[in-house]
Amino acid sequence: MNSNTNLYQAIPSVDKILQSELLQEIIQRVGRQGVKKEIGIQLESLRKLVVEDPDRLEDLISGENLLGFLCKEVEYVVSSKFSSTLVPVFNLTGTVIHTNLGRAKLPQEAIDAMQLVSAHATNLEFDLETGMRGDRDTHLEESLCEITGAEAATVVNNNAAAVLLVLNTLATGKEVIISRGELVEIGGAFRIPDVMESANCTLKEIGTTNRTHLKDYESAINTATALLMKVHTSNYEIRGFTNSVTEAELSDLAKSRDLPFISDLGSGTLVDLKQFNLPNEPTVKQVLEAGADLVTFSGDKLLGGPQAGIIVGSKELIQAVKSNPLKRALRVDKVTLAALVAVINIYKDPQRISSRLPLLADLTRPESEIKALADKLLPSLTELLKNKAEIRLNECKSQIGSGALPLDLIGSTAIVLTPIAEKGDSDASLVRLAAAFRRLPKPVIGRIHDGSLLFDVRCLRVPTEFINQLSQLDF
DSSP states (O other): OOSHHHHHHHSOOHHHHHTOGGGHHHHHHHOHHHHHHHHHHHHHHHHHHHHHOHHHHHHHHTSSOHHHHHHHHHHHHHHHHHSOSOOOOEEOSSBSSOGGGTSSOOOHHHHHHHHHHHTSOOOTTBOTTTSSBOOGGGGTHHHHHHHHOOSEEEEESSHHHHHHHHHHHHOTTSEEEEEGGGOOEEGGGEEHHHHHHHTTOEEEEESOSSBOOHHHHHHHOOTTEEEEEEEOOTTOOOOSSOBOOOHHHHHHHHHHTTOOEEEEEETOBSSOGGGGTOOOOOBHHHHHHTTOSEEEEESSSTTOSSSOEEEEEOHHHHHHHHHSTHHHHHOOOHHHHHHHHHHHHHTTOGGGHHHHSHHHHHHTOOHHHHHHHHHHHHHHHHHHTTTTEEEEEEEEEEEEETTEEEEEEEEEEEEEEEEOOOTTOHHHHHHHHHHHHHTSSSOEEOEEETTEEEEEGGGOOOHHHHHHTGGGOOO
């Protein structure tokens, strides 16, 4: 087979490839159009070989089965293109609420609720009693008010949106007074001053980075003041010669000047974490009881739910927030709302909350249980990586994550993998080892520290799934 004509004639047609039994499953899964498009791309590559590398094409054609080869290539590429890039991973970083890994794991009740509303039309904004249009906030407002003691509540798509909406509603064109030490930057380089600017209000900083007094707020209030704001610095802490003004003091001052007092809790928790032997964090209810008119907080951090921004407090102010046209752009969909309702309902069962809510289950997991799990995994990893890495167990510290309680760590156990490498190749070997675990069917994400790859197993709940895929590790 020498002439170009013969080579062209040996390439199967699009229709012949489409009719192959080898492609019927992928066609059924993704549709005929996507498969046909990829066949065209593969055939075009073969036709280019006629001119550019005929010997290579002749080798392919003289092989056992060119049609089978093409079908396998098409199936592989199409499967890759139609596969989601969003996949489950093992979070063995030691950061329980990891922003880059999706933050809080949802309880089964929330997953079931999401699946149910996804498959059906729902009464999202329909009042079944009156037959008239309803308000989507009614599905969770009563429960949120019951738990927090608030008069009213509303929900948007994240806490940054909650702060933006509150400021845009109550402070457009006016000044917002805030302590300089509370001008935090949250994940993704979003900064409170930038949020304020986006809300079309003017930031008025008072005090210093480490010390702010009530008199600083008092002297800053003028006719342009819209509200007083306090931001809980959940993602950092200043220690030493410090002073801050309490919520109760700010509430009294705000009321005396007929101004709203807004508190942004950021991570926000609905329960006293001390009862679980976890570090203290102010609850939403405590801040409202201290006199805050509105409190904003996240749904997917210490709450343990889906991504959302929750606003609770004064009925009058909540109504103003809900009347802002921007609220429609920031609202949550039925799936998020269903998950959030399911999570909030778990908080009505306080005796079992630490076992029913995955976040609290991971945070309160006994150190002895974590150590026993690490002991169980150690032999498999040692055998698999013998002569390639030294494996040992170390006590370590987990962190809560996503800016929550940044200085408070929880005792845990890590599997430490240190590559056995030739001199000068240790860094490259460590990078290859971490990459090999990320290439597994369910990627394993650890953290690199001091020349080793660490797997903190606090959040590992299905060890058999982890162990069973280790045979596919390519390092």
